[in-house]
Amino acid sequence: MKTVNVRDFGAKGDGCTLDTVAIQSAIDACEKGDTLEFSGKGIFLCGTLRLKGDIKVYIAPDSEICGSRNLAHYHANGFYHNEMVDTISLIYALDSDNIEICGGGKIQMNGDAFVNFDAWCPNEVPREEMIKEFEEQTVVGPETKVTRPSQPIFFNNCKNIHIHDIRIFNAPCWTVTFSNCEDILFERVYVDNHNRIANNDGVHFTASRNIVVRNCTFLCGDDCFAATCITNTKGVCENIEVSDCLMSSRSAAIRFGHLYSVVRNVVVKDIKILPSNRGISIFSGDDGIVENVKISNIECKTHIHAGGWWGKGEGFIICAANAKGQIKNVTLENCHFIEENPSIIAGTDGNVDGVELVNCTFEYKEGYTHPYFKNKMDLQPNIPSLQPAPFKEGDTLYTFGCNNVTVNGEKINAL
Numbered sequence: 063m064k065t066v067n068v069r070d071f072g073a074k075g076d077g078c079t080l081d082t083v084a085i086q087s088a089i090d091a092c093e094k095g096d097t098l099e100f101s102g103k104g105i106f107l108c109g110t111l112r113l114k115g116d117i118k119v120y121i122a123p124d125s126e127i128c129g130s131r132n133l134a135h136y137h138a139n140g141f142y143h144n145e146m147v148d149t150i151s152l153i154y155a156l157d158s159d160n161i162e163i164c165g166g167g168k169i170q171m172n173g174d175a176f177v178n179f180d181a182w183c184p185n186e187v188p189r190e191e192m193i194k195e196f197e198e199q200t201v202v203g204p205e206t207k208v209t210r211p212s213q214p215i216f217f218n219n220c221k222n223i224h225i226h227d228i229r230i231f232n233a234p235c236w237t238v239t240f241s242n243c244e245d246i247l248f249e250r251v252y253v254d255n256h257n258r259i260a261n262n263d264g265v266h267f268t269a270s271r272n273i274v275v276r277n278c279t280f281l282c283g284d285d286c287f288a289a290t291c292i293t294n295t296k297g298v299c300e301n302i303e304v305s306d307c308l309m310s311s312r313s314a315a316i317r318f319g320h321l322y323s324v325v326r327n328v329v330v331k332d333i334k335i336l337p338s339n340r341g342i343s344i345f346s347g348d349d350g351i352v353e354n355v356k357i358s359n360i361e362c363k364t365h366i367h368a369g370g371w372w373g374k375g376e377g378f379i380i381c382a383a384n385a386k387g388q389i390k391n392v393t394l395e396n397c398h399f400i401e402e403n404p405s406i407i408a409g410t411d412g413n414v415d416g417v418e419l420v421n422c423t424f425e426y427k428e429g430y431t432h433p434y435f436k437n438k439m440d441l442q443p444n445i446p447s448l449q450p451a452p453f454k455e456g457d458t459l460y461t462f463g464c465n466n467v468t469v470n471g472e473k474i475n476a477l
Contacts, residue, residue, distance in 0.1 A: 063095035075104020109135030115158030121167030131175035173234035176210030269297025310336035314343035321347030337365035340373025346387030375402030414464035424458030
């Protein structure tokens, strides 16, 4: 086992020279058990890099991998993505096991180079409210997409991946994605993304299993944590633990499930959610199943940010409305929600079955964009447009179409 320093292969680390070829040469020279090292107070500008298995990538605290702002410096990695089509990455690994990325350094993705910030996405919010958000330096968006690196850090069909003690900034799309992977430990990672860029999920697991995410910070325009089966609709995402994280999102801080996803055996605990459009999001569509989810010790505050973001101030939403899928056996315990619209449990003909709330508290608080969404439900993606809802002033929980919902042991809803 040896250390392979990218500078020894010609990488300049001066922030100006494109170091892609030199870095890839260093990766290719690594053998089983070797450490690929970025060090020496450098900014290593590069395009697409292909990792191999059985190596450690060490980014020293004074070093930075910097993604190019020129799309021509990236290339598709050959994986067909059901949502993104061509998978264009900054760093990727396919069919490779035993990879570690660590060191305290930084990965800068320059996502703002790949969006149109002149876009205008009012989504029923008057211009004066959008301007108010600009003045308060919050957020307007999501911004119009252009061609971009679609999966900046991407793993497919990999096992035993450990990412820890690094800082990631400004992703143009899903920041870190694990597709069809097993045995993943993701800890002490700081993700800080531009809050006007759509789809820049902090970490997204799809059709993967045996997942631990802990002691992380996620500041994202889109979902902070997501578990779905988008890249493999026949797969299962299962055995997931998320704990001790700080999150803020313009969509959902935590998302489980999608239209055709099977997600099961989930534990979420000790999470603080700063003002987000939506706190916790559990969805199922046709053929989707989300089951056996336990969520505890959550402190969540929502805010309806102007623009076309999903979520309208719900502390949590559990939704299988307008679908044949199922959501079952979900428990929320010792959770506190400060929310701008009621939390929602929504099903069709009882396909949401077995939701238990224990020692959960709700505080209703209107924000300045609230009048434009009052008495409206956002059930996207199951229903693509806002729906009218008979919310009453001060309502904190709204349910329909579900079965076996209890609050502190008392049944509150039936079909």
